[in-house]
Amino acid sequence: MLELIFLGTGGGRFATITQKRRTGGIRLISEQDKVNIHIDPGPGALIYSLEMGLDPQKIRAIFVSHSHIDHANDAEPLIEAMSEGTVRKRGILVASKSVLRGNDICESSISKYHQAMPEKVIEASVGSSFEVDGLEVSVCRAVHSDPDTVGFRFNVKDFGSFAYMPDSEYFSGASNFYSGLRLIILSVLRPSGQPWEGHMTTDDAIKIIEEVRPEMAIITHFGMQMIYKGPEREAELIEKKTGVPTKAAFDGMRVLLSKEIIVGRRVGKGRDLTSFFG
Ligand SMILES: [Zn+2]
Numbered sequence: 001m002l003e004l005i006f007l008g009t010g011g012g013r014f015a016t017i018t019q020k021r022r023t024g025g026i027r028l029i030s031e032q033d034k035v036n037i038h039i040d041p042g043p044g045a046l047i048y049s050l051e052m053g054l055d056p057q058k059i060r061a062i063f064v065s066h067s068h069i070d071h072a073n074d075a076e077p078l079i080e081a082m083s084e085g086t087v088r089k090r091g092i093l094v095a096s097k098s099v100l101r102g103n104d105i106c107e108s109s110i111s112k113y114h115q116a117m118p119e120k121v122i123e124a125s126v127g128s129s130f131e132v133d134g135l136e137v138s139v140c141r142a143v144h145s146d147p148d149t150v151g152f153r154f155n156v157k158d159f160g161s162f163a164y165m166p167d168s169e170y171f172s173g174a175s176n177f178y179s180g181l182r183l184i185i186l187s188v189l190r191p192s193g194q195p196w197e198g199h200m201t202t203d204d205a206i207k208i209i210e211e212v213r214p215e216m217a218i219i220t221h222f223g224m225q226m227i228y229k230g231p232e233r234e235a236e237l238i239e240k241k242t243g244v245p246t247k248a249a250f251d252g253m254r255v256l257l258s259k260e261i262i263v264g265r266r267v268g269k270g271r272d273l274t275s276f277f278g
């Protein structure tokens with residue numbers, strides 16, 4: 001049984017600098033299988049992790065989809081936590097080429113000093129696959145202003161697959177990477193009718209979901225326009241258009257991936273499963 005916890009649901013420059021929604025990324029935890037993965041640690045990942053009782057020193061892997069601060073800012077402090085305060089080479093860092101080495105547009109966002117701390121560093125290139133703590137991971141395409149941006153698909157024993165698609169516009173052939181999923185997490189920065197090249201609107205999300213037909217969709221990574229419009233309304237619109245159950249994430253939201261996909265309440269202090277449905 002695996003649990004997803006949203007340490008943030010904001011994205012883009014203004015949601016980040018105002019923290020109208022938090023930008024801490026997503027934690028993936030399974031106590032019995034020793035999975036503890038942090039995906040896209042934007043600003044606040046460390047602080048919210050501590051505040052929510054999710055010990056950052058228990059993190060075993062950090063995934064960074066691209067080199068923008070709302071995805072990568074807290075990767076370095078989390079690497080320090082993961083490597084026992086830099087004392088021991090520990091954990092796995094999975095990151096796009098831009099994050100590790102930079103490209104023509106973006107500088108690398110994790111220093112060489114920090115890249116030397118994990119036990120293993122995997123450069124995530126589209127189409128590659130590998131295993132992290134018993135989860136099969138495959139690297140998916142995304143089309144964003146950082147050309148090296150990647151999505152991640154996880155195959156979970158006794159559950160099936162879910163995927164996280166970071167900032168991306170719709171592109172044809174999305175089903176080559178994101179089909180056959182039980183759950184897709186989409187970074188819907190903008191509401192319907194507000195297109196922006198390289199970024200996802202509700203309209204893009206509808207096209208993607210219609211093409212890949214997951215069992216369920218969760219939208220997150222909301223920019224200011226999306227926050228003011230109301231992510232729940234946009235999720236309803238997606239669900240109405242596609243017929244796929246769609247939920248707008250909120251800060252602290254927990255999702256249990258079991259036989260069913262169960263969206264739970266906000267994480268408070270401590271995170272015992274008995275209070276999951278409370
Ligand atoms: Zn972003």
Ligand SMILES: [Zn+2]
Nearest residue numbers: 066068144167
């Ligand atoms: Zn971005």
